[in-house]
Amino acid sequence: MGTANVAVKSRAAPLQWRWPLVWASLLALCVLGMPHLEALFRLFEPDARQVVYTRASFATLLWRHLSVVAVAALAGIVFGVLAGIAVTRKRGRDFMPLVAQLASLGQTFPPVAVLALAVPAIGFGTWPIIMALLLYGLLPIVRNTLSGLLGVDAEVKTAARAMGMTPWQVLISVELPLAMPIILAGVRTSVTINIATAALGATVGASNLGDPIIAGIINNNTAYIVQGAVVIALLALTVDSLFDMLQQRLKTSRSAA
Template sequence: MTVSPTTADRAAARPRARAWIPLALRALLLGTLLTFLVAPSIFEPILKPLVQDNAPAIYNQGSLFTLTLLHLRIVAIATTAAILVAVTLAILVTRPFGAEFLALSRSLVNVGQTFPPVAVLALSVPALGFGEKPTLVALFLYGLLPIFENTLTALTTLPPAVMEAARGAGMTDRQRLFRVELPLAAPVILAGIRLSITVSLATATIGSTVAARTLGEVIIAGLQSNNLAFILQGGLIVGALAVLIYDGLSALEARLRRRAGL
């Protein structure tokens, strides 16, 4: 005897089916990106109509795969430094002994937002020279604010009942910080890191104006030669990286929220 699915069964199956759609799109985007970086010549027929006669449709002044890794490396170094400084400052100003440094800390992390990255690059080159270092400074300063503000907000809005329970259990200040406060604050802190990384991925392209090895090289080469295909390649790779990393960190943030019971 065949039992037909009930309306409730069909209704429950629809959300599960819909959940596979974004996952499939992410996998498709990642697969397309990796294929393009490893074997870009496959996409030459698609890009050829965008260039003038005899102009190369695929970036030919370096390896796109290598430039992508170098681009990610710069963003990773700058973001790691920004996380260490911003989270440490936020922890400091939420302790009783450091509360008086809140205004100073806010002024420090706002420096990157006060000066545009291009201005930071221009000011850094005379002191640090051309190359990767000025770009790291610009990305570091630009990434501080969202991480600091999110960490500060997370640490100052923790459930009072949980904090009282931790004190009642005899935990020291250090134990409360690492066992209670930071685990509960992790999803909000990660949201700030996610925003910082997304902004840095796009901003890192301007580092190529001071000889840093980033995907900005592809865009600049396209502008100099009036090659729309080059510009499109650089922009789309950066955009795809931003979408994939943003989406991955969003999934991790949701998982941390579930684990923390939020």
């Protein structure tokens, strides 16, 4: 029963910074050093006039890519977790089957199709891709929030109520901390998928790391495609290892308690 409180108060275990640092420094090297790698990319395209994508700096593209994914992820966390909390309360119980179905429906809609449908509705640019990513990433978050909150032992909740906690306090200091590892795992899946999917935004005029890839496909320049792909893959690995670190920390503080 005491796990929740202890988990919150216990000394934080040291963070495992090794892998995030490795991937992040590789990413930084790649992004900043891309212009100096011309000799390497010459191997891919010996005849091309230009082998390093220069229409925008990779740092700018990375920043735009990251901000699109971050906005979609934040909105997804807010909507997903709130929806999960709402339907596990007594009043919202009736909505649970529908919300669960809706979230799995969101995963069925291919992101390209959502993107294509969003463009007529809200125009070209960054917003359609944010909407598509939000819709696509919502399922893992909602699903994990639901299973995390439903997995909290009913006896634990009863005991917390018996200690005089209000339902709000039970939610904030018992249910959410206990469900946190599962919710975090959902956010991790959602964000990792969306980093790769965000590249599609380049097809509707949202400039991001998908740009070099599209330019490469159009101009038949493999070097551009490789540059876009490598940076996106490194970004995905960096973010994924950061999530891994957070999860490890949650796990160790839990087992220490």
